Amino acid sequence: MARKTKEDAERTYHQLLDAATRLFIRQGVAKTTLSEIAKEAQMTRGAIYWHFDNKDAVIMALWNRNANRLQQAFNEMLSEIAPPTPAENFRVAIKRMVLSVVQDPELGQIMRIVMHNMEFTDEQTELQSFLMNKKEEFYSTMENAFVALDGMGVLRTNLPPEKLASSLMSYIHGLIHSSLSPGMRNIDLQKDGEILLDLFLDALLVEYDRSAE
Amino acid sequence: MARKTKEDAERTYHQLLDAATRLFIRQGVAKTTLSEIAKEAQMTRGAIYWHFDNKDAVIMALWNRNANRLQQAFNEMLSEIAPPTPAENFRVAIKRMVLSVVQDPELGQIMRIVMHNMEFTDEQTELQSFLMNKKEEFYSTMENAFVALDGMGVLRTNLPPEKLASSLMSYIHGLIHSSLSPGMRNIDLQKDGEILLDLFLDALLVEYDRSAE
DNA sequence: TATTATACATACATGTACGTATGTAAATAG
């Protein structure tokens, strides 16, 4: 078989990831074999083992390709918590990021794979600790956000920022988990995301920013 | 090998479920083989295939053994939403049920398996639709609860009960998911469950029940 | 232009996991 050019190789790299995504969502990660991924991408297993070490590495590559921009946006949120309307800015940033999971199809797919098609066990795999680190980043960023909000006096509760971060992250996790879930009776974040987020954020943040007075 | 008495058989049934639980949590459902379960329970695969059709049937049996009591308690909650303090009763019932997941080890284990060690894909398996039905029960019960609370005039929002149910279920799901998660930085529901639940319930329910005035 | 590294395809070896079929000793039914 003919050797491909560098751009061709990158194209097959993405085709493999796309094929993997489709199969993971359709039939699950555990039940998807590397042969199936290769066949779905019109290749052989040789291509997969050239680009990735194993199935877990495929998932990590998927995260790096599609979810890193969410992580970056999440980090940049911190700088937006500033006068004159820190609470409102935080509110907008949170909504924007939660909705991006629904509006960005590729991002939504990885989030769905990570939330619905992965096992988290006591025996830590490399993939698991990879994802745990990402989660840790999210949590510490969120905690820092609450520290900043507290410093600006726009919090309605006196709970420690760590617990506020946990609770909001739990709520967001639940919302996204539901909206990306297969089957019926799921949340439509596109329609109701703003209302549902406001419902909880109203309990955390002051109605009007002090700095805006 | 000697045939066991009826009580002996039931004992091995439970031993198999216990062994499966341990292995599922330790190394995951997909990576746990039926031979391993049998070995962990000091039996052979013959015992498993006698009591269960396959691995998925083991999980369903686990649910029926340990999670049905939660489902029942959840249904009975509806009757507790009554004057003179419907909102307070609802609050107490929700807390009781969420905390039971932490306090009842066997219940917590199945919830953890279902939340962290199961795949939910587009191709519906029997196990998946089994669990979807259970979820549907929870959701409709919760929705009925909000209809009742609304009828008693103790809701602070005018959002439809369906959305209120979705949002509270999302939050609860997120809390339990975090508290049952392996690794660090998880919520300790035993310690903070009440506070964290109140944080959200305060946004939904009136401060003091009208009927109590 | 000769060489080398690349981007895969193909071939091979191994190890399991599953479902089923069959064996069997004792409990239970009649």
Add this chain to the structure above:
DNA sequence: CTATTTACATACGTACATGTATGTATAATA
């Protein structure tokens, strides 16, 4: 007390899935 069913253990066949080793035509390189 005999016959039958129960509650498993054992044996069997099959099907893959994985990882690696090797082959190879062609870009890239010098």
